[in-house]
Amino acid sequence: xxxxxxxxxxxxxxxxxxxxxxxxxxxxxxxxxxxxxxxxxxxxxxxxxxxxxxxxxxxxxxxxxxxxxxxxxxxxxxxxxxxxxxxxxxxxxxxxxxxxxxxxxxxxxxxxxxxxxxxxxxxxxxxxxxxxxxxxxxxxxxxxxxxxxxxxxxxxxxxxxxxxxxxxxxxxxxxxxxxxxxxxxxxxxxxxxxxxxxxxxxxxxxxxxxxxxxxxxxxxxxxxxxxxxxxxxxxxxxxxxxxxxxxxxxxxxxxxxxxxxxxxxxxxxxxxxxxxxxxxxxxxxxxxxxxxxxxxxxxxxxxxxxxxxxxxxxxxxxxxxxxxxxxxxxxxxxxxxxxxxxxxxxxxxxxxxxxxxxxxxxxxxxxxxxxxxxxxxxxxxxx
Numbered sequence: 001x002x003x004x005x006x007x008x009x010x011x012x013x014x015x016x017x018x019x020x021x022x023x024x025x026x027x028x029x030x031x032x033x034x035x036x037x038x039x040x041x042x043x044x045x046x047x048x049x050x051x052x053x054x055x056x057x058x059x060x061x062x063x064x065x066x067x068x069x070x071x072x073x074x075x076x077x078x079x080x081x082x083x084x085x086x087x088x089x090x091x092x093x094x095x096x097x098x099x100x101x102x103x104x105x106x107x108x109x110x111x112x113x114x115x116x117x118x119x120x121x122x123x124x125x126x127x128x129x130x131x132x133x134x135x136x137x138x139x140x141x142x143x144x145x146x147x148x149x150x151x152x153x154x155x156x157x158x159x160x161x162x163x164x165x166x167x168x169x170x171x172x173x174x175x176x177x178x179x180x181x182x183x184x185x186x187x188x189x190x191x192x193x194x195x196x197x198x199x200x201x202x203x204x205x206x207x208x209x210x211x212x213x214x215x216x217x218x219x220x221x222x223x224x225x226x227x228x229x230x231x232x233x234x235x236x237x238x239x240x241x242x243x244x245x246x247x248x249x250x251x252x253x254x255x256x257x258x259x260x261x262x263x264x265x266x267x268x269x270x271x272x273x274x275x276x277x278x279x280x281x282x283x284x285x286x287x288x289x290x291x292x293x294x295x296x297x298x299x300x301x302x303x304x305x306x307x308x309x310x311x312x313x314x315x316x317x318x319x320x321x322x323x324x325x326x327x328x329x330x331x332x333x334x335x336x337x338x339x340x341x342x343x344x345x346x347x348x349x350x351x352x353x354x355x356x357x358x359x360x361x362x363x364x365x366x367x368x369x370x371x372x373x374x375x376x377x378x379x380x381x382x383x
Contacts, residue, residue, distance in 0.1 A: 002064035002077070002154035002187055003027050004050060009059030011045050011211075019045045021211045023059070027204075030185040034202035036192055037234070042211035043191045044159055050189060051080050051157050063155060079148035080157040083164060085140045087132040093119075094128040097147045111150075118149040122180065138169045145180065156181065158190040162197065174200060195235050199223070207231050229364035232284050232356060238320065241290075242282045243328045244360065249277040255302070256283045256357075258326035264302035266352050272368030273357060281367060284356035287320065290332035292340065293347035303350045309342050323348065 004027045011020040020042040027033050035043035048054040050061060052073035061068050068076050087096050094115055101111045119125040122142045132140055141161060148156060158177070162170045178201055181188050192198055198205045199219045207214045207222065207230075215227045219235075226232035232240045245256035245263070254273035256263040263283065265273055273281070291298040307323030307330060317336045322329055323346060332348055340346060357367040 003029055003062075004033075004155060004187060004189065005060075005062040006046075006050070007060040007062075009046070009049065009061060010057045011042070011049060011054060012057040019211050020049070023213060025206060025213075025216065027187055027189070030187055032181055032188045032190065032201060032203045034190045034192060034198040034205045035208060036195055036198040036205055037208035037214075039193060040210075041208040043193075043206075043208050046208075047157055047159055047189060047191045050155075051078055052076050076155075077153050078155040078157055079151040079153040080159065081141075081144050081148050081161045083160040085132070085144045085164075087140060087143060089132050092129050092131055093124065093135070093143050093146075096132070096143055097150055100147065101150060114150040114152070115146075118146040121149065121183070122146050122176065137165050138173060141165065141173060142176075145177070149180075149184070153186065156186050156188040158188065160192055161190075162192075163194075170197075177201065196237055199235070205235075207234060225366070225369055226356070227366050227369055229282055229284070229358040229366075232358065232366070236286055238287045238331045238333070240284050240286050240356070241328070241330045242284050242358070243326050243330065244280055245283040245326070246280050247273050247276040247278065249274050256281075256355075258283070258305060261305045261326070262302065263305065263350055263355070264352060265355055265357070269355055269357060269368050276357075276367065280360050282358040282360055282364065284358060285350055285354065287331040287333040289351040289354040290330070290334075291349045291351070292321070292332065292334040292338050293349055295335040295338040296349055298349040298351050300349055301352075303352050305348050305350065307346055307348055309340055309344045309346055312340055312342055321346070 006023050006025045009020060009023040012018045023046055035046060037043050045054055049056050052071060056069055063076055097115045097118060098111050101114065119128055122145055124139060124142045124146060127135065127139060162173050165173060174197060190201060202219060204216060204218055205222055206216045209230055215222060215231045222231060222235045226235060243258055245258045248255045248257050254265045254270035256265065305325050307325035309321055309323045311322040313320040318333050319336050319338055321332050321334060321340055358364045359367060
């Protein structure tokens, strides 16, 4: 095992394109870190720089205590799993997994031991004599993972390994990757554009946009305490709702005013919103924190907004409704048996303890983020 450390890493293409800007990160031994963000944000480029497949324009990368800026990929003691499997079509599964070890002149008995052990771990020991064309997509991905495991590397690098699989198989393979990396205890960096993969797999998640880190934190902290509007909207499924609202302060309380409808902020958020009295902010609330009046346990107390339903999506246990509120489309995840139809005017109750606020200018940073996080930390410490 080994830590990975990136210090002020940049990647530029010519003089006009900067793909990665001032990237700083240090992992722990055995940690599973996920890079997530939209296409073109620089996550795969950063992974490839760690692997040595892309040159670094500026900065330093360490694997363990070793500076690897000028170390070729084969000497970095890493194993990489690609999106497209990259299997040799003319070789069977056994030879695909053994090929890298043969190049390194590992003794034949040791190769046989490693390949069979890896095949047993990922449950493809009955497929060792098959060719890649005889395998399903999930089986091919297991072979690619097995080829990485036999290397017994210090670091695993995964580049969107599940994006070619169907939805059900992605869920199954996600669980397999989680079990495998936990069992092997190898430091892992995983790239994905799927925030569900990121939330379920990562010990920590690095959220990227336009080549820059927006926030690095645990999955729950990203969900509960996003540092800006981009992170808040990217993490969570369905994504967070944002409605422009004017802040109105009355005594010790602050309200979000949306086309004459007022939502009372919780006391902790109110304290931070006082500095924004009379100004517009983004009010943020997740779909799961909005209830339909008559079909929710959220208590009614200065937290009701009216909206006109545009779309209804029944999902079984839940129903997602999309309603126009204050000029914005708001998604609410409500009881699956709620009776609601497109065109209905509904009353939505908002869980004010889960409200967020963001500035409307610049980086659209969170308002009261640090205070809310500190308050929850103190509350948890008392338990």
